[in-house]
Structure formats: structure tokens, C-alpha cells
Amino acid sequence: MNELQIGTHTFSSRLILGTGKFGNVQSMLDAIRAAGTELVTVALRRFNREQVEHDLFAALSTIEGLTLMPNTSGASNAQEAVRAAHISRELSGSPFIKVEIHPNPQHLMPDPIETYEASRILASEGFLVMPYIPADPVLAKRLEDAGCASVMPLGSAIGSGHGLATAEMIKLIIRESSIPVIVDAGLRSPSEACAAMEMGCEAVLVNSAIAAAENPAEMASAFNDAVKAGLKARDAGIMPKSGSAVATSPLTSFLGKTS
Numbered sequence: 048m049n050e051l052q053i054g055t056h057t058f059s060s061r062l063i064l065g066t067g068k069f070g071n072v073q074s075m076l077d078a079i080r081a082a083g084t085e086l087v088t089v090a091l092r093r094f095n096r097e098q099v100e101h102d103l104f105a106a107l108s109t110i111e112g113l114t115l116m117p118n119t120s121g122a123s124n125a126q127e128a129v130r131a132a133h134i135s136r137e138l139s140g141s142p143f144i145k146v147e148i149h150p151n152p153q154h155l156m157p158d159p160i161e162t163y164e165a166s167r168i169l170a171s172e173g174f175l176v177m178p179y180i181p182a183d184p185v186l187a188k189r190l191e192d193a194g195c196a197s198v199m200p201l202g203s204a205i206g207s208g209h210g211l212a213t214a215e216m217i218k219l220i221i222r223e224s225s226i227p228v229i230v231d232a233g234l235r236s237p238s239e240a241c242a243a244m245e246m247g248c249e250a251v252l253v254n255s256a257i258a259a260a261e262n263p264a265e266m267a268s269a270f271n272d273a274v275k276a277g278l279k280a281r282d283a284g285i286m287p288k289s290g291s292a293v294a295t296s297p298l299t300s301f302l303g304k305t306s
């Protein structure tokens with residue numbers, strides 16, 4: 048199966064995990080392994096420079112081949128996000144940064160203006176910028192032109208479990224985009240991840256649906272299967288929809304005689 052290419056990096060897995068909301072560190076590590084994921088996002092505010100042996104960064108480094116994508120969650124404007132990105136690169140050594148600027152805790156919607164500004168600056172500094180954005184095709188194209196490595200439109204509000212509420216807008220983004228489009232946020236069940244892949248997304252980012260499941264590792268494994276199934280179906284060529292019924296019985300027999 049073909050690989051996910053983000054900037055100069057390639058990944059076999061199309062499932063990106065968030066590391067928040069897990070009941071404990073072991074549950075998070077088990078879920079990451081079960082998901083087969085190679086890229087996880089971590090909020091910068093959760094790195095702990097003073098207690099390396101206990102912190103999340105140390106725990107994640109026990110998983111071989113795992114790449115970190117620090118995120119700027121907690122930043123309320125471009126200036127704060129850029130500062131967070133600089134610190135995160137120093138601490139993690141990762142070239143990836145998920146620009147996440149949502150100033151209003153009531154709905155956590157990304158601020159498109161501040162997100163664009165931070166992404167433009169960080170891309171010009173050589174970061175592999177993965178901005179979390181509203182499902183807006185115009186903004187997505189502007190971010191691509193600004194040098195972002197991918198765009199990550201929301202399926203629905205973070206942690207809401209409302210799935211692919213923005214599906215039609217995401218399809219427009221995919222149609223216009225030359226960089227990977229990754230659905231980030233709102234997915235509730237593996238079937239939605241499968242649908243996102245069938246639709247043409249290059250990957251999905253999931254946190255709440257896995258961390259809040261009764262059995263996070265089993266759910267991570269189910270998402271892993273679903274993402275693979277969606278990609279496989281897309282590559283196999285999904286039949287077009289028809290406005291009317293199309294009989295499955297052929298009008299001519301195998302011998303070429305009319306039935």
C-alpha cells in the first residue's frame with residue numbers, strides 16, 4: 048500500500064493520534080501501539096523539561112519509530128503559537144508543528160486569521176507546518192501557497208463526536224489541494240475514519256474517540272483497520288452513484304444471447 052508523504056517524511060500509517068484524555072500513560076502507549084501509528088501530536092504545555100524520566104516525552108520515546116508532532120494548543124494568537132513552536136522544536140527536535148489556535152474554549156473553533164499568520168511565519172522558518180483549520184477551501188489553498196506541509200480541516204468540533212459534519216467542504220478542499228488533507232477532530236467511530244479515507248483524505252487524526260473508549264487499545268486497533276479499509280476501497284475504485292436503479296442481472300448472457 049502506498050505511503051503517506053508529508054514534506055520530506057514518509058509514513059506507512061495513515062492514522063495520527065492525539066495523546067490527551069487517556070486515563071493513564073500506559074493506556075496511551077497501548078493505544079498508540081494498537082493503532083500502528085507513527086505520528087502523534089502532543090501539546091507543548093504537557094512537555095516537562097524538569098522531570099524527564101516521568102514526563103510524556105520520555106514515555107513516548109519508548110515507542111520505536113514514533114515521530115512527534117508538537118501542537119500549539121493553548122495559544123490564543125499567532126505570536127503565542129510561534130513562540131510555542133520554537134520551544135517545542137528545541138525540546139522535541141521534531142520539524143513538525145501542528146498549529147492549533149482556538150481562542151474560545153466554548154467551541155474550540157480555530158482562528159483562521161491567526162492560524163494563517165502563524166503558519167506562514169513557521170513555514171518560512173523551515174517547520175513542517177500542519178495547521179488545524181475550519182473546513183474552508185479558500186483558507187486551505189492560501190495555507191498551501193504559504194508553504195504548509197498539509198492542512199487539517201475539522202470534521203466537527205474537537206471532542207464532540209459529531210463526525211464528518213463538514214464532509215462537503217472537505218471534498219472541495221481535497222479537489223483543490225496538492226498537499227495532504229488530513230481530517231482532524233470530531234471523529235467518533237471507525238466508520239467515519241473509513242469514510243474520510245474513501246473521500247480522499249490522506250490521513251485522519253483522532254484523539255477523543257480512542258482515549259474515551261471503554262477499551263482504548265481495542266478502539267485504536269479498530270480505527271487502524273478502518274483507515275486501511277478506506278484507503279484500500281479508494282484505491283480499488285469506488286463505483287459511481289447513479290440517479291436511478293441499475294439492474295444487476297445482465298441483459299445479455301455469457302454466450303452473447305439475449306436473455
Ligand SMILES: CC(=O)[C@@H](O)[C@H](O)COP(=O)(O)O
Binds near residue numbers: 066
Ligand atoms: C489532540 C488534538 O490535536 C485535538 O485537538 C484534535 O483536534 C483531536 O480531536 P478529537 O479529540 O475530536 O479527535
